[in-house]
Amino acid sequence: MDLTVAAPPNGTRKPPLREQSWARIRELFALAPDATHLNTGTVGAMPREVLDTADRVTREWTGGLLDVYPPTLYPEHRATIAKAYGIDQDELVISHNATEGMARVIHGLDLRAGDEVLTTSHECYSVLSNFNLLRNRHGVVIRTITPPTGFDVRAEEVVALFEQSITPRTKVLAFAGITLFTGMMLPIRALCELAHRHGLTTVIDGALLAGMLDCDFRATGADFISCSGSKFQCGPLGTGLLYVRNKVHPEHNPLPLPEFWPIISTWYPMQGAPPPRTTTSVESCNIGDYLQSAGSASIARGAALARACELWDEIGRDRIERRVFELAEHARGRLAERFGTAAMYSPGSDPGLRSPLIAFHPFTDPRDAWNVKKVAEFVARLESEHRIWTRWTEFDVPGSPHQHYAARICTHIFNDHTEIDRAVDVMGRLAAAMS
Numbered sequence: 001m002d003l004t005v006a007a008p009p010n011g012t013r014k015p016p017l018r019e020q021s022w023a024r025i026r027e028l029f030a031l032a033p034d035a036t037h038l039n040t041g042t043v044g045a046m047p048r049e050v051l052d053t054a055d056r057v058t059r060e061w062t063g064g065l066l067d068v069y070p071p072t073l074y075p076e077h078r079a080t081i082a083k084a085y086g087i088d089q090d091e092l093v094i095s096h097n098a099t100e101g102m103a104r105v106i107h108g109l110d111l112r113a114g115d116e117v118l119t120t121s122h123e124c125y126s127v128l129s130n131f132n133l134l135r136n137r138h139g140v141v142i143r144t145i146t147p148p149t150g151f152d153v154r155a156e157e158v159v160a161l162f163e164q165s166i167t168p169r170t171k172v173l174a175f176a177g178i179t180l181f182t183g184m185m186l187p188i189r190a191l192c193e194l195a196h197r198h199g200l201t202t203v204i205d206g207a208l209l210a211g212m213l214d215c216d217f218r219a220t221g222a223d224f225i226s227c228s229g230s231k232f233q234c235g236p237l238g239t240g241l242l243y244v245r246n247k248v249h250p251e252h253n254p255l256p257l258p259e260f261w262p263i264i265s266t267w268y269p270m271q272g273a274p275p276p277r278t279t280t281s282v283e284s285c286n287i288g289d290y291l292q293s294a295g296s297a298s299i300a301r302g303a304a305l306a307r308a309c310e311l312w313d314e315i316g317r318d319r320i321e322r323r324v325f326e327l328a329e330h331a332r333g334r335l336a337e338r339f340g341t342a343a344m345y346s347p348g349s350d351p352g353l354r355s356p357l358i359a360f361h362p363f364t365d366p367r368d369a370w371n372v373k374k375v376a377e378f379v380a381r382l383e384s385e386h387r388i389w390t391r392w393t394e395f396d397v398p399g400s401p402h403q404h405y406a407a408r409i410c411t412h413i414f415n416d417h418t419e420i421d422r423a424v425d426v427m428g429r430l431a432a433a434m435s
Contacts, residue, residue, distance in 0.1 A: 016314065017311070017314040017315045017316075018314065018315055018316045018319060022323060022413065022416065023416070025315060025413060025414075026413075026414045026416070028047040028048060028049065028311070029045045029046070029047050029048070029234075029414045030045060030046055030047070030048050030051055031045050031414060032387075034387055035387045035388075035389060036386075036387060036388045036389065036415075036419045036422070036423050037389050037412075037414065037415070038388060038389060038390050038409040038410055038411065038415065038420075038423060039389045039390055039391050039408075039409075039410055040231055040232055040356075040410045040411075040412040041180055041183070041208060041231065041356075041357045041391065041408065041410040042231070042391055042410075043230055043231060043237065044211070044230060044231050044232060044233065044234035044235075044412065045234060045412075045414055046234055046235070046236065046304075046308070047234060047308065047311055049307055049311065050234065050235060050236065050304045050305075050307050050308045050311070051304075053300075053303050053304045053307040054236055054300045054301060054303070054304035055300075057299055057300040057303040057304070058299075058300040061299055061300075068296050068299060069295075069296065071299045071302075072292070072293075072295075072296055072297040072299060072302070073289060073292050073293060074094050074292065074302045074306070075089065076306075077094065077302055077303065077305070077306035078092045078093070078094060078288060078292070080306060080309065080310065081094070081241065081305075081306060081309045084309055084312070084313055084317065085210070085215060085216065085217045085241070085243065086215070086216030086217055086218050086219060087217050087218050087243060088246075088247075088283075089286075089288060090246050090283050090285075090286040090287060090288045090289070091217075091218075091243055091244055091245065091246045091247075091287070091288055092241065092242070092243060092244075092288050093241070093242040093244065093288050093291045093292050094229075094239065094240070094241065094242075094292065094302050094305060095226070095239075095240035095241065095242045096238050096239065096240060097228060097229070097230070097237075097238060097239065097240040098124075098205065098206070098207035098226045098227055098228040098240045099124070099126040099127075099240075100240060101226030101227070101240050101241075101242035102124075102126065102127050102130060102203070102205055102226045103126070103130050104242070104262075104263055104264060104291065105203055105224045105226060105242070105244075105260075106127075106130045106131060106134060106174075106203070107130065107133075107134070107261075107263055108260050108261045108262060108263050109171075109172060109201065109203075109258070109259075109260065109261075110258070110259035110260070110261065111134060111138060111140045111171060111172070112138065112139075112140070113138055113139030113140065114139065114140075114141065114169060115140050115141065115169060115171045115172075116140070116141040116142075116143055116167060116169040116170045116171060116172075117131055117134070117140060117141070117142050117143065117170075117171065117172040117174055118143050118144075118145070118162065118165055118166060118170050118172065118173050118174070118200075119131060119142065119143070119144055119145075119173075119174040119175060120144055120145050120146065120147050120175055120176070120179075121144045121145070121146045121147075121395070121396045122146070122147050122176065122179040122181050122182065122184075122395055122396070123174070123175070123176055123179075123205060124176065124180055124205055124207065127174070127176075127205050128144075131174070141169065143165060143167075143170075145161050145162065145165050146396045146397070146398050147161065147179070147182075147184060147186075147398075148161070148398055149182050149184075149345045149346075149395070149397050149398070149404075150344065150345065150347070151336075151341040151342070151344040151346070151347065151348040151349060152341075152347075152348070152349045152350075153184065153347045153349075153350065153353060154349070154350045154353075155187040155190065155350055155352050155353055158184075158186060158187060158191075158353070159187055159190050159191060159194060162175075162191060162194060163194055166194075166198055166200070170198065170200060171200060171201060172200060172201045172202075172203055173191065173194070173195040173200045173201070173202050173203070174202075174203040174204075174205075175191060175203075175204060175205070176204070176205040176206075176207070176208075177204050177205065177206045177207075177208065177209045177225070178208040178209065178212075178355045178357060179357075179395075180207070180208065180357070180393065181359065181393040181394065181395035181406075181408075182345045182346050182347075182357075182359045182393070182395060182406070183345075183346040183355045183356070183357025183358055183359055183408065183410075184346060184347055184353050184355070185347075185352070185353050185354060185355040186353075187352060187353070188204065188220050188222070189219075189220055189221060192220055192221030192222050192253070193221060195221075196221060196253060196254060196255055199255060201223050201224075201258040202221070202222045202223045202224070203222075203223065203224045204220070204222045204224065204225045204226070205226060206225040206226060206227040206243075207226070207227060207228040207231060207240075208228070208231055208232060208355070208357065209225070209227055209232075210227035210228065210229065210231075210232060210233045210241050211231065211232030211233030211234060211308075211312060211320070212232035212320075212321065212324055212355075212356065212412075213317075213321050214317040214318040214320070214321045215317075217243040218245075218249060218252050219252055220252075221252050221253045222243070222245070222253070223244075223245045223253070223255075223257075223258055224242070224243065224244055224245070225242070225243040226240065226241075226242050226243075227240055227241040227242070227243075228240055228241075229241055229305045229308070232324075232412060233305070233308055233309065233312065234308050234412075235301075235304060235305035235308040235309070236301045236304045236305060236308075238298065238301055239301050239302070239304070239305040241305075242291065244260070244287050244288065244291065245257060246277075246278070246283050246285075246286075246287045246288070247278055247280065247281050247282060247283050248278065248279055248280060248281060249281055256277075256279060257277040257278065257279075259277075260277075260287070262287060262290040262291050264291075264294045265290045265291060265293060265294060266293045266294055266295055267289050267290045267291075267292075267293035268290055274290070315413075320413055323413050324356050324411060324412060324413060325354070325356065327356070327411035327412075327413075327415055327416075327417070327420065328354065328355065328356035328358065328411045329354075330411075330417055330420055331356075331358060331409060331411055331420045331424070332344075332346075332348055332354070332358055334420065334421060334424040335358060335360050335409075335424060336348065338424055338425075338427070338428045339360055339361070339362060339428070339431075343360045343361040343362070344358070344359075344360050344361075345359040345360060345361070345395075345397075345404070345406050346358045346359050346360070356410050356411045356412070357408060357409075357410045358408065358409050358410070359393055359406040359407070359408040360406060360407055360408075361404075361406055361407075362375075362378055362407050362427060362430075362431035362434075363378075363431055363434065363435045364431075364432075364435040365435065368435075369402075369404045369405060369406070370402040370403070370404065370405070371405070372392075372394065372405045374434065375392045375405040375406065375407060376392050376405075377434070378392070378407060378430065378431065378434060379391060379392045379407055381430060382423075382426065382427065382430065385430075386423075386426050386430075388423050388426060388427075390407055390408060390409050390410075390423075391407075391408045391410075392405055392406065392407055392408065393405070393406050393408050394406075407427070409423070
């Protein structure tokens with residue numbers, strides 16, 4: 001069903017999604033009416049149309065004796081989605097998730113013993129585990145920095161921390177666009193420009209970027225960005241988007257394309273080698289096809305992800321970004337009122353570092369930030385007693401001998417001010433009772 005053209009009984013046309021209210025857009029989602037979903041940073045909520053697409057496409061090909069291999073290259077879907085993210089079809093792969101995309105990038109890099117990767121201790125576990133595999137298998141040196149935390153962190157601090165950690169052996173700069181633990185949005189463009197000045201390959205875990213930001217991947221200047229399709233993009237579980245820079249646009253990234261091995265590929269030639277990577281704005285081969293072609297895949301999930309992306313285009317990605325961040329500012333203000341800015345692990349003073357993921361310490365005793373059982377109980381009780389879905393996170397804090405644990409909330413377009421206010425009030429009462 002196309003909500004932009006369907007007409008009501010009186011014959012007047014419904015307004016396009018871009019003109020519809022947020023209350024109407026909330027009705028698109030398959031959400032339980034008694035639940036408050038503040039955990040999109042873990043998984044989003046699918047629109048009903050996306051669910052219907054997955055079911056319809058599954059039924060169309062199941063038992064139909066169709067050749068399932070050509071559709072799994074997703075050529076039309078990739079072209080449509082790529083346009084929304086400022087890139088071309090040959091640079092986009094529909095992956096199984098952000099983790100798979102990051103693994104395929106990490107293990108496709110041309111790294112040797114002694115080469116250094118600079119990353120952070122706030123990366124997703126799956127990212128750090130794959131880098132550790134490189135260390136154990138090939139002798140690659142993995143150097144990690146611990147980003148600062150707190151309400152008053154500034155972007156300049158973050159960039160300076162990376163810059164002072166680069167050595168002559170550094171080959172790769174790898175970081176999360178938004179950290180899942182504290183919700184800091186790293187200064188992506190500034191860090192990519194830092195990498196350009198030092199001739200480094202950039203690898204971004206963008207799990208939380210797709211569907212939240214009106215994002216031009218090419219303009220970031222990154223070489224690789226791996227995103228989730230099931231978080232802010234609200235596609236099915238088991239979907240992701242992988243951007244692989246496949247041409248040189250000097251205004252965005254002046255460096256030559258990095259040597260890259262497209263592992264897990266049935267498209268890579270069985271003899272000989274692909275053409276040399278281009279040095280211009282015209283691709284020499286379709287690296288997206290090389291990576292996309294990996295045997296059979298879920299045609300239904302690919303179609304459903306494409307429909308989720310089309311819905312975002314219809315609502316307006318710029319409009320979505322503004323709404324997500326406006327709700328986040330409301331939530332950040334309410335949390336600061338209730339718990340104080342000293343309780344905030346997420347940046348607040350520097351607007352460039354803010355994101356809709358907000359991590360905070362809910363208890364009066366600062367030492368409870370080291371008590372994983374208490375923080376986990378707080379989050380569990382929010383869900384079991386109040387139907388408020390959040391998450392707890394764990395991360396290193398500079399200068400602290402302890403790992404810290406925090407509660408984390410996350411806003412998206414299916415949230416509203418009323419439920420955020422209610423959730424913060426409940427959190428305040430529960431934290432006071434547990435303190």
